Amino acid sequence: GGSQPFLWHMTLGLFPFQKSSGQVRGYNILNLWFDSQPFEGETNSDNLIRVFRTIHTPDNTEFAFIHPYQRWSELSDTLRGPYGRPVTIGPMFSGVFWVNFLGSGHLAFFDLSPLRDLQSYQVEWTDDKGLFLRVARDIAEATSPVAEKEMFRLTERFRAALR
DSSP: BBSSOOOEEEEOOOEEEETTTEEEEEEEEEEEOSSSSOOOOOHHHHHHHHHHHHHOOOOOEEEEEOOOHHHHHHHTTTTTTSSSOOOTTTTTTOOOSSEEOOOOOOOOTTSSGGGOOOOEEEEEEEEEEEEEEESSSSSTTSSHHHHHHHHHHHHHHHHHHBB
16 A cells, blocks of 8 residues: 555455466455545546556456445445345446446356447447446546436346346
8 A cells, every 4th residue: 555646555366377277266356445535526537537447458357346435335235235236246246336347257247238228427348348337427426326326227237137
């Protein structure tokens, strides 16, 4: 972690690659926590998205998202949260958040035809290899009732498209 240019903390969990099976046993996860306030406002949120999209591509990411931590924790609570039953694999895709990226490994869980016409603030497909989904322009809107209603609506679309 660090404090420049703002307070941040990161954890990385890596599972070993099994040569015999040619697979990783488990899933690798990178968590980056930071205060969302420096990214509030349209320009700052757009800058955050630009970095997110540079990092996460169909070639290197199965699933990634951005959402304010406290609300993510409440939504994903396995006992009480509306995302307590993950869409695919918790803690990966428990539901749609403010910004989401699904790579080909995760898109394989779904029949893509009913998802092709997804509508939200920003929806961009990279063939069948990646889906970028953003429900609101500004991270300050991420926990608003309007954004959450949209997140829940989209989550149900994904649940209905599960193979």
